[in-house]
Amino acid sequence: MMAQVRAPRNVFVNFPLGRPCGKPNDAKLQAQILKDALGYLAEAKTPGEFADLPYQWDESFDWACYLEDIEHMLKAEGAEVQDWKPKD
Amino acid sequence: MKRIDYVSCLDQMYQSQGFPPYQWSEFDSSPWTPFDKPLNQACIALISSAGIFRDDQKPFDPWAVNDLSYRQIPIETPFERLKLHHNYFDHRDALKDLNCVFPVRRLEELAKSGFIGSVAPEAITLGMGRLYKRTALQKETVPDIAKALRKQQADAVLLVAA
Numbered sequence: 001m002m003a004q005v006r007a008p009r010n011v012f013v014n015f016p017l018g019r020p021c022g023k024p025n026d027a028k029l030q031a032q033i034l035k036d037a038l039g040y041l042a043e044a045k046t047p048g049e050f051a052d053l054p055y056q057w058d059e060s061f062d063w064a065c066y067l068e069d070i071e072h073m074l075k076a077e078g079a080e081v082q083d084w085k086p087k088d
Numbered sequence: 089m090k091r092i093d094y095v096s097c098l099d100q101m102y103q104s105q106g107f108p109p110y111q112w113s114e115f116d117s118s119p120w121t122p123f124d125k126p127l128n129q130a131c132i133a134l135i136s137s138a139g140i141f142r143d144d145q146k147p148f149d150p151w152a153v154n155d156l157s158y159r160q161i162p163i164e165t166p167f168e169r170l171k172l173h174h175n176y177f178d179h180r181d182a183l184k185d186l187n188c189v190f191p192v193r194r195l196e197e198l199a200k201s202g203f204i205g206s207v208a209p210e211a212i213t214l215g216m217g218r219l220y221k222r223t224a225l226q227k228e229t230v231p232d233i234a235k236a237l238r239k240q241q242a243d244a245v246l247l248v249a250a
Contacts, residue, residue, distance in 0.1 A: 001094060001095055001249075004095070004112055005114070006115045006116070006117070006118045007247065008119055008120055008121070014089060014091055015089075016089070016178070017094070017178070017250070018179055018181060018182055018188065018189065018250055019182075019188045019189075020189060020248050021187060021188055021189065021194070023181065024181045024182070024184035024185035024188055025185045027193075030187050030188075030194045031194050031197065031198065034195065034246075037246065038246065039127070041244055042127050047117065047119070048115075048117065048118035056089075057089045060089055061092075062090065062092060063094075063097045069180075070175065070176075070178055073175075073179070074175065079150065080151075082151040083151075084153055085105075085106075086107045086108070
């Protein structure tokens, strides 16, 4: 998505959606990710360029996990699933 | 974990539900303003699209469609007064610690330690969800936000997409 939109300067953190600035209550990791991102603001030379930050998510995670996690979250919170349907 | 191609996965999922193909924003060039100021003198603003609002502001719809509105949140607002309405991603980690998607406490620390000059006083938050009104977003919402950021004398913006 980042490559399509091409904001002027981009950094990519390969964590599951919803944790772009790091894991919860891990201030050290969050600060490091922000330092890298802000440092890149000054370093990037080419419009639309992006950098992959080196952080690794410890567990495996894929699209199926993404959908399952949302399902579990909605169930746990007693929230409704989206009822918006395509027009006929 | 391997990278997930969210664009293709979302296309496949929504089209299998009968939605027409989504018109993703795609650009072949990027606007560019050289960043000449030393980082430790720069004022950094924050924009987060994680559906965060203050308890006295209009809530975001957690399943937003075409929501072009935004909220301005003073950065010193205690997290206890902030809420998150966004169901398009698993927000449970963000609820444990809003800094995952709204890293104001970390930015304040970076300003205090002199890594950046300062943090713009009011962060901007959006909910958005699925958007089918790109022109209105570009011509109405974005200029409004840019105006608010200029007023805060922000030198650069950290965009956090949740």
